[in-house]
Amino acid sequence: MSQSQSGVAPGPQRGVAGRRVVVAGATSASGIAACRALADAGATVVAVGSNPERLDHLALEVAGIGTELCDLADSAAVDALALRLIASGPVDGLVHLVGGWVGGKGIAGQTDEGWAAMERSFRTLRNTTRAFYPALVASEAGRVAAVSSTTVDAPTASGADYTAAKAAAESWLRSVAHGFRADQGEDSLRAAATVFVVKALVDDRMRAESPEKTFAGFTDVATLASAVVALWDAPAGELDGARIRLP
Ligand SMILES: NC(=O)c1ccc[n+]([C@@H]2O[C@H](COP(=O)([O-])OP(=O)(O)OC[C@H]3O[C@@H](n4cnc5c(N)ncnc54)[C@H](OP(=O)(O)O)[C@@H]3O)[C@@H](O)[C@H]2O)c1
8 A cells, every 4th residue: 555755544535433623713603513513423523713702602502522712813823722732632624614704895995904804814724724734634534624705706896805815715725735745645645625615605593584585506504514524525636626616
């Protein structure tokens, strides 16, 4: 059997059970759904957020997960968190869900405040992938995923800042995907970086609040959660660098 540079052979595709997965930005409806699906499938979940009350709520919603308070925009704090988590065991997955949205009136209406918020969101992806990269490379089946937007395919003037940040995030993840291939080799690839693409997300609370809306083209957070769990059901070679439009 071929060996990677780290000396670890490609692992069998045995699903997410028993894997340790960090969910970065875990307290929204999508985060709760992802944490629940991962935990139900047998993963050890470490949920990270910047708001203690929302983390407490998440811990009550999804039994058995661990929570970590961290400002993921602070690279030193992320490095410290990653070192601490890696010291206590393998990290097999990083599911990045920090988002946010800004819009402005046309190109001239894109504000510095809006761009700062989008850059800060992008920074959380850069920080977490850098800090957890060594663990993901060392894992038998490392997976990293983030959620981008259909607007990258059809940018608008009003969403220029938002879409530019999402395009940067997609580019960054493709670089991570290249890193995995460069470090592990095509034939021994065990890790994968994947972009999920949605138009918008919807959850049960949104449906209940607006029963008249069809939410056409929206992706249910349960669909995203299932796609996250399925990352461990396919070979890394199929997922590394993939851009997957979710239904
Ligand atoms: N919602 C949509 O319609 C839609 C559309 C297209 C793409 N997406 C993408 O899908 C992903 C999930 O979307 P979402 O709406 O569920 O995300 P979100 O609510 O915008 O963000 C997810 C979580 O990130 C946490 N967060 C924000 N800043 C943080 C920081 N500095 N450090 C740590 N945690 C931080 C927030 O929790 P705390 O406040 O508790 O820290 C929040 O609950 C995002 O990447 C988003 O851009 C969403």
